Amino acid sequence: MLIYNTMTKKKEELKPIKPGEVNIYACGPTVYNYIHIGNARPICSFDVLRRYLKYRGYKVKYVQNFTDVDDKIIKKANEEGVESLEISEKYIAEYKKDAHGLNVMDADVHPKVTESMDIIIDIVKTLVDKGFAYESNGDVYFRTSKFEDYGKLSKMPIDDLKAGARINVNEQKEDALDFAVWKAAKPGEPYWDSPWGKGRPGWHIECSAMSRHHIGNTIDIHCGGQDLIFPHHENEIAQSEAATGCTLANYWVHNGYINVDNQKMSKSLGNFFTAREVAEKYGYEVVRYMMVQAHYRSPINYCVELLESCKASLERLYNCRNTLDSAIENAKSGEISKEAAEIFEKRRNQFIEAMDDDLNTADGVTAIFELVRDLNTMSSDSSTSKEQLTAGAALFDELTDVLGILYNRNKEEEIPTEILELAEQRKAARKEKNFALADELRNKIADMGYIIEETRQGTKIKKK
Numbered sequence: 001m002l003i004y005n006t007m008t009k010k011k012e013e014l015k016p017i018k019p020g021e022v023n024i025y026a027c028g029p030t031v032y033n034y035i036h037i038g039n040a041r042p043i044c045s046f047d048v049l050r051r052y053l054k055y056r057g058y059k060v061k062y063v064q065n066f067t068d069v070d071d072k073i074i075k076k077a078n079e080e081g082v083e084s085l086e087i088s089e090k091y092i093a094e095y096k097k098d099a100h101g102l103n104v105m106d107a108d109v110h111p112k113v114t115e116s117m118d119i120i121i122d123i124v125k126t127l128v129d130k131g132f133a134y135e136s137n138g139d140v141y142f143r144t145s146k147f148e149d150y151g152k153l154s155k156m157p158i159d160d161l162k163a164g165a166r167i168n169v170n171e172q173k174e175d176a177l178d179f180a181v182w183k184a185a186k187p188g189e190p191y192w193d194s195p196w197g198k199g200r201p202g203w204h205i206e207c208s209a210m211s212r213h214h215i216g217n218t219i220d221i222h223c224g225g226q227d228l229i230f231p232h233h234e235n236e237i238a239q240s241e242a243a244t245g246c247t248l249a250n251y252w253v254h255n256g257y258i259n260v261d262n263q264k265m266s267k268s269l270g271n272f273f274t275a276r277e278v279a280e281k282y283g284y285e286v287v288r289y290m291m292v293q294a295h296y297r298s299p300i301n302y303c304v305e306l307l308e309s310c311k312a313s314l315e316r317l318y319n320c321r322n323t324l325d326s327a328i329e330n331a332k333s334g335e336i337s338k339e340a341a342e343i344f345e346k347r348r349n350q351f352i353e354a355m356d357d358d359l360n361t362a363d364g365v366t367a368i369f370e371l372v373r374d375l376n377t378m379s380s381d382s383s384t385s386k387e388q389l390t391a392g393a394a395l396f397d398e399l400t401d402v403l404g405i406l407y408n409r410n411k412e413e414e415i416p417t418e419i420l421e422l423a424e425q426r427k428a429a430r431k432e433k434n435f436a437l438a439d440e441l442r443n444k445i446a447d448m449g450y451i452i453e454e455t456r457q458g459t460k461i462k463k464k
Contacts, residue, residue: 001056001356003221004297006229006252007153011358014251016220022053023061025211025249026223027232028110030067031091032076034274035098037287037302038225038258038265044291045255045359046223047104048403052355055402063214064107065207066092068114069200074189084190085114098275101284102291103407111210113201117192120201120209123243124181124194132242136172138184138197144177147238153252154230161230179235181205204235208248212240222249226257256299265302278307285408286311292361292403313369317406320372320379324393326460327379334385340378344395347371351399361403368399415461419450423461426452 002011016022026046029039043064053060068088077084092112099106113120124140127133133142144150151158162177180202185191191198201209211219217240224233233252240248257264260271278287289310294300347367354363375392378384400406426441445452445461453460 002358003251003253004358006254012251017218017250020057021059022220023215024050024063024221024223025207025215025219026062026064027207027228028064028066029095030070030072031088031095032070032072033091034094034276036265036272036274037278040098040102040275040287041258041291041300042223042225042255043099043104044102044288045296048292048361049253049359050105051402051404052359061215062107063109063111063211065210066110066112067203067206068092068112069190070203101279102275102288103404109214111214113206116206116210116213119213120205121194123209123212124205126243127181127239130242133181134174135196138199139180140182140196141173141178142181142235142239143174144179144238145175147242150238151234153234153237156230179204179231181239204232205239207236208240208243212244217244217246219249221251221253223253226254229254255296258300258302260302262301282307282311285314285405289314289405292405293365295360295362314405317372317400318409320375321393321396321406321409323379324375324389324396327384328386328389328393331384331386331389334387336385336388336391340388340392343374344391347374348395355402364403371396371399415450419445419448419461423452423459427459
């Protein structure tokens with residue numbers, strides 16, 4: 001498998017530290033509010049990465065943190081007059097509702113900052129002892145000038161980084177680029193005791209401590225959004241590699257941005273949408289499909305037209321799978337034709353070839369829709385055997401499961417008894433050639449929000 005490495009800016013063959021095993025660290029959310037659609041993209045994209053690696057036979061360890069103490073959390077808590085832990089726990093629960101709605105699997109480990117203080121303080125102490133960090137009025141800063149490779153991920157010249165750096169009021173740094181790994185507590189803030197006084201971690205040090213503790217000094221794949229390349233991941237690299245002397249990650253994988261109607265998403269522009277708001281109108285599965293139908297590094301332009309297109313594509317997939325179920329139920333036993341076996345193998349290989357090329361889900365979706373065309377042709381042929389249709393359905397499920405879509409297939413709403421009774425009355429009317437009554441019953445069913453269709457596989461009823 002080839003994977004694009006932000007560090008080298010090229011595709012590289014995936015070679016895990018341990019053959020057959022891949023460990024992944026994904027930067028998780030700062031839990032002070034509901035996740036927005038921009039947050040939803042990395043969790044869906046890297047869920048597909050995890051699923052695909054497992055599909056290809058790798059043993060995968062997936063770690064995603066929760067930042068549950070932060071300036072934004074403290075601000076929210078003060079606004080609501082509650083403890084910061086109450087805010088973070090509330091929004092961790094809300095995150096999980098959204099993630100599960102998006103069919104994102106739980107990480108193997110979800111470490112929290114508040115439960116990781118000992119290991120965070122330990123790595124800060126190591127940096128101080130090695131001269132890579134220094135204490136200043138209870139704050140501890142990382143000394144970027146001492147880390148020679150600073151800027152190697154973002155590829156930004158040090159002079160440019162310095163030109164864009166800012167020193168906040170009350171900060172006492174040796175250099176504008178130095179960043180906090182430990183922050184002295186302010187009145188009313190949560191704090192932990194440390195060798196430098198009461199305080200809490202800086203943002204970047206958390207991931208360095210937690211990834212080292214749960215994975216080791218070197219990660220196979222480190223994931224995150226493009227917005228994290230600098231400063232977060234750049235600073236993670238500096239402090240981790242300074243502390244351990246080891247490469248932090250062998251592959252850096254970053255997803256592209258989401259724009260809204262061709263503009264950057266921003267609360268000030270009024271184009272800021274939470275995943276839940278969109279899901280309430282379109283359903284979580286449409287949101288997930290929107291995320292996986294494009295290559296993870298490509299930008300997505302979020303708009304109503306795209307959502308409607310994704311909704312239509314999902315309906316086409318569901319129709320194919322439901323038609324298969326009906327065809328299987330009515331088909332006779334027989335052999336799988338040589339031609340069908342070759343088609344199934346071709347589509348599987350087409351899908352794998354796409355996904356092996358830097359997780360190209362866009363081409364993977366194309367392979368699935370070409371399989372849909374093949375399966376629709378087979379389903380419409382009454383001579384197709386039950387075994388052939390069943391094999392086709394199994395391949396369809398296999399590939400869609402890698403993308404984590406069509407997960408509501410077995411959760412479809414039951415058709416109300418009243419609708420089923422009307423459908424039976426319509427069936428009887430048609431049998432008696434009373435087509436006027438049949439049309440009247442069909443219209444009555446439609447008025448109640450359901451569509452009734454006659455197919456080669458029998459009568460189908462579905463909600464509008």
